[in-house]
Amino acid sequence: QQQVRQSPQSLTVWEGETAILNCSYEDSTFDYFPWYHQFPGESPALLIAIRPVSNKKEDGRFTIFFNKREKKFSLHIADSQPGDSATYFCAARRGSNAKLTFGKGTKLSVKS
Amino acid sequence: EAAVTQSPRSKVAVTGGKVTLSCHQTNNHDYMYWYRQDTGHGLRLIHYSYVADSTEKGDIPDGYKASRPSQENFSLILELASLSQTAVYFCASSDWLGGLSYEQYFGPGTRLTVL
Numbered sequence: 001q002q003q004v005r006q007s008p009q010s011l012t013v014w015e016g017e018t019a020i021l022n023c024s025y026e027d028s029t030f031d032y033f034p035w036y037h038q039f040p041g042e043s044p045a046l047l048i049a050i051r052p053v054s055n056k057k058e059d060g061r062f063t064i065f066f067n068k069r070e071k072k073f074s075l076h077i078a079d080s081q082p083g084d085s086a087t088y089f090c091a092a093r094r095g096s097n098a099k100l101t102f103g104k105g106t107k108l109s110v111k112s
Numbered sequence: 113e114a115a116v117t118q119s120p121r122s123k124v125a126v127t128g129g130k131v132t133l134s135c136h137q138t139n140n141h142d143y144m145y146w147y148r149q150d151t152g153h154g155l156r157l158i159h160y161s162y163v164a165d166s167t168e169k170g171d172i173p174d175g176y177k178a179s180r181p182s183q184e185n186f187s188l189i190l191e192l193a194s195l196s197q198t199a200v201y202f203c204a205s206s207d208w209l210g211g212l213s214y215e216q217y218f219g220p221g222t223r224l225t226v227l
Contacts, residue, residue: 006154034215043202043218044155089154097164098143098206099170100216104154 003027004092006103015112018079023090023103031094034100035064035075037086044089048075061078080110114217115139118203124225131190133222135203140171141188142208144186145216146170148199155202161186193226200224 034049050057157170159178167178203219
């Protein structure tokens, strides 16, 4: 049972465009939603995270939009740069449980 | 910044052999985790631990054991390695403050090939 679904599996955008990566979840008790990125040959690292007390979280060019009613959240990367090319994983965590459930990832390629 | 190291960085094992992957963290984090990464499957949690001498099963624990002899060290043990266990294995750690766990810091990974 996949509790966090991620789409698309791969995405190609041109430099300067906004990349949109999507995730959905099933468990309504999830209350923390981070995005990790992973560059080729490296380990995952936290990019940005949101708690559902708000429906938007911004950090520079990166924005999470959260829709609690539809159980969906998305990562928008504005003004995409070739250096943003990586695999992006969304995840979710339930309350005081330290376990993260990851999506399968979106491989983003930014072409110049 | 959290420092998580893994050894070995790569390993070739034979089917049916025993494999031990080691992880060490130096930032006094309570939680440690073992994940495997396979193309198309993302990151899947194998075992985790929140205190020394105690481990918990993750989402895919079958075929794996874990050991947490100290706060700093966490090992993943494959008693009888199988071809299907070929993957990249990541160790991670996180803090635990007031009932909220924070960012997970990942080690560099171990590439395991079982032949």
